[in-house]
Amino acid sequence: MPKITYHHAGGATDTVEVPEGTSIMRAALSNSVSGIIGECGGQTMCATCHVYVRGDVDLPEISEEEDEMLDCTADDRLNNSRLGCRVVAGRDFGEIEVDLPQSQN
Amino acid sequence: MSTVIIGAGHAGVQAAESLRTEGYADRIVLLDKAEHLPYQRPPLSKDYIKAGGDPAPLPLRGAAFYGEHDIDLRTGVEVVRIDSQAQLVFVKGGEPIPYNELIIAAGAEARRAHCAGNGLEGINYLRTVEDAETLRAQLDRGYGRVVVVGAGFIGLEFAAVAAQRGLDVTVIDFAQRPMQRVLSPSMSDYFTQVHTDLGVKLHFDEGLDHFVGEQGRVTAVAGTSGVTYPCDFAVVGLGVVTDEDLAAAGRIECDRGILVDEYLSTNVPHVYAIGDLAVFPSHHFGGNLRLESVQNATDMAKTVAKTIAGNPSRYDIAPWFWSNQGPVKLQIAGLADPADVVIERGNRSTGKFSQFLFRDGQLVAVESVNAPADHVAARKLLEHDAGITMEQARDHDFDLKAYARNLSSSAMTPS
Structure with a gap:
């Protein structure tokens, strides 16, 4: 199963294995990983599932709507910023590590 | 010492979490009548019923969350009575639960159609995951005729998905336009076009008169105009009703919901109400208001948690909402009135x-x-009570994003 490692702002980590088709946002909510809110339920409408992707993972292009929401994140947008709801296990990666921001809203 | 929370929806779960965030160290009991791990409702009328939708509802928090935060989550527990004198919550088939503070976050139920034929098979509501599963099974067939009663958020979200999935969709509403209660007339017009383009047949000024059936199953919806709309199944989206019996029996004042003050406190000491069922004084609205939204549930929960944790806080947040209908993501900040002056940007x-x-x-x-x-x-503008002028709104070179960003950074500087 695809694997996601979440690095919390304080240094702790959570690693979860999830079925294919699970987004980074949903995986966090379903596995009690804190630091991701997912307020809009994965509609690209709230920017509360902001993550920083570690390393060189070949992810799909950022869509216009994701791009717009990434400009609205609570913590600064960086080059490796993504919305967790838009990056999906299996489809987009087999294994991934992400850093969580200090704040989501 | 303990806080009991009735209802584990967005409001109840957030209240439990925020109590811990605010440093509340006493016992928290979170009760819900449904058996499920508490889940998010908004996707039920959107992604959940789409083709290839998620197999399980999106949980509000993971299963381990409740234990990790020392929250005593009890699902499948129905509250039957509140004794606000003795500070006890009575539940079906169990011992009464004592509380020092009580938060009522029991939400609301889908308003049932009260008319002839309302007991026929094939008449559906859309509030719970069970409702959504029933409808998803109908949609998975990919054909058939559905009549939606009510052109509010839920009815139109469902209508859009059903049309996109190849069904023949008719929507009736006694109002004059889509989402009349919440949208400006010009935005309603836009949505009339959106749904018409999706192939949805909209009939306004057309109330529900009764359901027609054969052999116990609905075959048509009869409108108040006398027109009959044939269907294989029907979806009723007539808004919600709040259960006032529980509160009223506990001598908690109600008026189309549970009445609270700006601290979300009811007339009964140590009893609070939050979320869909709370009627609160809103300065943004200029009167008493009851809102059904994730924002309202979540922000009320955070506010009441502060108060109970010893930091009395007023609820005074500009409301916002969202909806997904076909190709459209609609987001609303603030509360519209049909008489407002509209300036379009973009x-x-x-x-x-x-x-x-x-x-x-x-x-x-x-x-x-x-x-x-x-x-x-x-x-951000509405939160800071720092609206832009009509001239700025009309000026398409005015950089709204930059203006809002400066607002939030300057707001952090003590003045």
Whole structure:
């Protein structure tokens, strides 16, 4: 199963294995990983599932709507910023590590 | 010492979490009558019923969350009575639960159609995951005729999905236009076009008269105009009703919901109400208001948690909402009134624009279509009571995003 490692702002980590088709946002909510809110339920409408992707993972292009929401994140947008709801296990990666921001809203 | 929370929806779960965040160290009991791990409702009328939708509802928090935060979550527990004198919550088939503080976050139920034929098979509501599963099974067939009663958020979200999935969709509503209660007339017009383009047949000024059936199953919906709309199944989206019996029996004042003050406190000491069922004084609205939204549930929960944790806090947040209908993501900040002056930014012909609504020259609401950055900026403006002028709204070179960003950074500087 695809694997996601979440690095919390304080240094702790959570690693979860999830079925294919699970987004980074949903995986966090379903596995009690804190630091991701997912307020809009994965509609690209709230920017509360902001993550920083570690390393060189070949992810799909950022869509216009994701791009717009990434400009609205609570913590600064960086080059490796993504919305967790838009990056999906299996489809987009087999294994991934992400850093969580200090704040989501 | 303990806090008991009735209802584990967005409001109840957030209240439990925020109590811990605020440093509340005593016992928290979270009760819900459903058996499930508490889940998110908004996707049920959107992604959940789409083709290839998620197999399970999106949980509000993971299963381990409750234990990790020392929250005593009890699902499948029905509250039957509140004794606010003895400070006890009575539950079906169990011992009464004592409380020091009680938060009622029991939400609301789908309003049932009260008319002839309402007991026929094939008449559906859309509030719970069970409702959504029933409807998803109907939609998975990919054909058939459905009549939707009610052109509010739920009815139209469902209608859009059903049309996109190949069904023949008719919507009736006694109102004059889509989402009449919440949208400006010009935004309603836009949605009339959106649904018409999706192939949805809209009939306004057409109330529900009765259901027609054969052999116990619905075959048509009869409108108040006398027209009959044949269907294989029907979906009723007539809004919600709150259960006042529980509160009233506990001598808690109600008026189309549970009445609370700005601290979300009821007339009974140590009893609070939050979320869909709370009627609260809103300065944004200029009167008492009851709101059904994730924002209202979540923000009320955070506010009441502060108060109970020893930091009395007022609830005074500009409301916002969202909806997904076909190709449209609608986001609303503030509360619209049909008489508001509308200034459009962007261009509706591109399918990406916002409407800025002004009352007496003040910005009161912003309706955004596929323009989430406008929405986020609008929320900041309304939160800071720092609306832009009508001239700025009309000026398409005015940088709204930058203006809102400066607002939030300057707000952090003590003045």
